Amino acid sequence: MDLFLYNPTYQVWICTGPYYRYAVSPLTLLAHLRTRHWSHPTVATPALCQAVLTQMLQRPWVDPSQGPCPQPSAGDPPVPGLPVYQGHGCPHCPYICRCQRFFTSRAGSHFFEVTCAAQPSPLALSATPQTPAERIRAHVNQALQEREAAVELANSQVPSLSAHPTKVSPWLELTRWPEYLRGQDLTAVALLGNLPDPAQEPLLALFSASVERLIQQAYQTIRSGQINEFDQVQINTFFREPGVWNWPIQIHLRPKTYHQYCQVWQWLICFAYHSTQADQPIQLRHQLNTAQLAALDQMEEYGRQFLALCAKGPESQPAFEAASPIPQGSGALGAPLLAPLAARGSAEPLGPPVLPASPSLSPREEKAQNQLDQACLALSIALLDHTLKGDLFESTLVAFLAVLGVDPARQTFREPYSYTSYLSGLVKMAQMLVALQAVHLTKAGAVSYPADALDEMREHFLLYGVHAPFGWITRLHTYRKKIQNSTTSLGYIYWSDDEQMLSYKDLRLSMQGLR
Template sequence: MSPSHLLAHLAKKHGHDYRIKTQIQRQQILEEMLKKPWIDPQKQSLQFPLSTSAPIPYLPIFQGYQCPSTTCPYVAVAKETMRIHILKHPEIPKNPRGPPRAFTHHIHIYPRVHCQRFFLSRVGSQYFAVTPSLSLINQELQTTPLSRANRIEAEVNTALAQSEAIIDTASNMIQSHRAPTEASPWLEMTRWGDYLCGYSFQQVALLGARPDPLQEPLLAEFASSVSRIIQQAHQSIQEDKINVFDQVQINSFLQHRRAWDRPLFIQLKKATYRSYEHLWQRLLSFVHRSTQPEQPVQLRHRLTPRQLQHLDEMVEYGIEVLAYQGQITRPLPTVIRGSTLAEAQALLDQACLRDLYESAVVGFLAVLGVDAEKRTFRDAYSYTPSLSGLVKMAQMLVVQEAIIQADEDQVEHPADALDEMRERFLIHGTRSPFAWITRLRTYGKKIQNTTTSLGYIYWSED
């Protein structure tokens, strides 16, 4: 119980004890207990263990039911409570009113779990799932007086709960596709399973998630920098700082231009621009998170010395921006913007000479393909739009870099830098991450165009 309920509990439940008959005696016990590390749920949020964790000692273990939703950790000890709870989940099919009918009635089977809770009532009294060891369960069964039928039922429920826990853990782990259960040309092409094997879908998805400004202010500053660069590139193209020939050149993935090639299209909807910006924000967040020594997910990609240098500059300038916001005496936002653009170019300009997944960009493509909610990988139909967004933003970032080099007199014309960077890492035939992106995009669209999908026919009166 929480400290605020201890006095009332002693007076009500233990009033017969001569040691705590008076208010002064109970107050002394409370003062002694407050010297110990209490957890007050009304003052601090509780950290619940994972469902695969062992039970917490000295807390009773209950038989409960787990919410059928894969993203909800809710646990209840009564079926009726769980039935009311799933009404909050629109993705779980609801039964129509009236008696059960074939084809329309869904039988919800709630997974059985062992559970505990920290407090008996009010704040912090929710149950959380645990996975006790077999020896602990057997010991509990032996010490609890049960009839033979009840004991057999308890043992069967325990075995089922353990099997479900093992299956649930295994289904959440990413497996290698070297021995697939079914043929998937898309996954054989991407090789995501080999790269991410051994980690859960949720762990991997967090690596490539958008930064939370409250939890990760530094990464949020990186994200803002990406948005500013994209806006600046959009304005530069609108102002024709690169001419129409250069816009056609950057929009082509082939070595030589063709007469029917179109210039780079930038008249996108605001929502499309935001979704495309988010992809590059997530890419830079993935790069930074994966280099942290305390990161539990250790993937095999490696940053080049140039990439590490620009990332260190981004971190240094970002920390300074956060520390001196409102009191900056030099144009730090411009400096961090330049470091972010240099890091983006360094990520694209990496030759894949050995392992394909040595590139951080290629590694991010695998993380981008994870569907944590469904515990699987995204198919080609839903994945290729993300590749199109990465391509579009990469082209705009290279355009902006070429314009900056011309403004700083590093080259005479933006076209000089644009042609040099394009031929090095933005066309087919190069050993670059961008070439792998376009290869995946072409293959994904081929699958998309040759796969039968669900459609609808709308009849009109004409």
């Protein structure tokens, strides 16, 4: 077990990673492996992570949430594997304390004093005669330590905003992502929205499948005319009054595009769940409001009911075990109500990907699944309907936009041109889910016509400039269009080696032809 060091005296497992070096509890181990050591070969799969947990549980292991942990006594030496914090001094006397702690947050995170062995001072060391080889070795070691410290500092820092606007990207100044995520591990932050592994997180796999079903229902609802032409035009514009040449909402997209757009909303639901768990080591400052908390609690309740019913009945299997065109374990139940349209002159159908055939469900299972879908739709609408009059990043959706902007491979933030598809997916899925909610409210008798609910929701949180997450999305979208109209993506324009041919996409212009 090269990732952890066991201390039998205090019954704790201590992470030996160069950037961590703190104790982990049994409840947080899997999350720690998933977010901190996801690239390590010994924990590359959920099965290997579970095997590590099983092996570590074979020894006595203290859980700080269940009771106090054993603490070193005054005068004890430092605990191996934990960093020693030096310089904690008394403000009234020269006394300086050296201390450690087992856990970085919550229970067990308080400091305790340790006594380090006396070491010779630098003056005493410098007074000791050294051979030429020892002096060279000392200089080399010092240079290596300084270089390693500089690399570690550079790798752990989030790009910060400067006080001089000309020295930083205007895009990052607008989004304020570096300020929001300062001090966070970008790789770990990006994993908050990852799609679940059905074997490890069956509840989240159900949530992802529910999003797929909702998008299918929204597509069929709009396609079948339950939202009329005028309302389709209204929902497709960001302004209160649509223009003369505005078009209805375009729902006949390629299955691949639907898959990508649907996946963005699945990431959002997974992020809302992951980031609000009590044992989540990454603490961001967004908060769920009352409606969002209620909807998420209902999703968890109905999802667990469905899993319990599936466990009792062997004839029906959970939805995420069926084959699905959506990878990473986000399977789905149910089949489309109408066959997808085929493109004229093309064999590829248009519309969301066809969901796999649904297994036979008992009435209770079907009821729990429908309740889960309704709660998922309620959470989606509640995430959009979040009034922003203070800190923008109090909104879960705005926080998700920042996480979506992280490029973990490059350890930086995405540029506007590479962020376009995410914004487009969020906008399209939000419009379709709002249309579906309007039809549901009409069927429930809350309004007389879908148009009534659509007008109210649009005025409240689905227009340009509103104090809601969608207003922030449209602002980013507007900035992206401005950049797109004034610049070109890398690789579109280039010169030939002899500088006689200019290429723009598929267009070729020669200097001879321009003369």
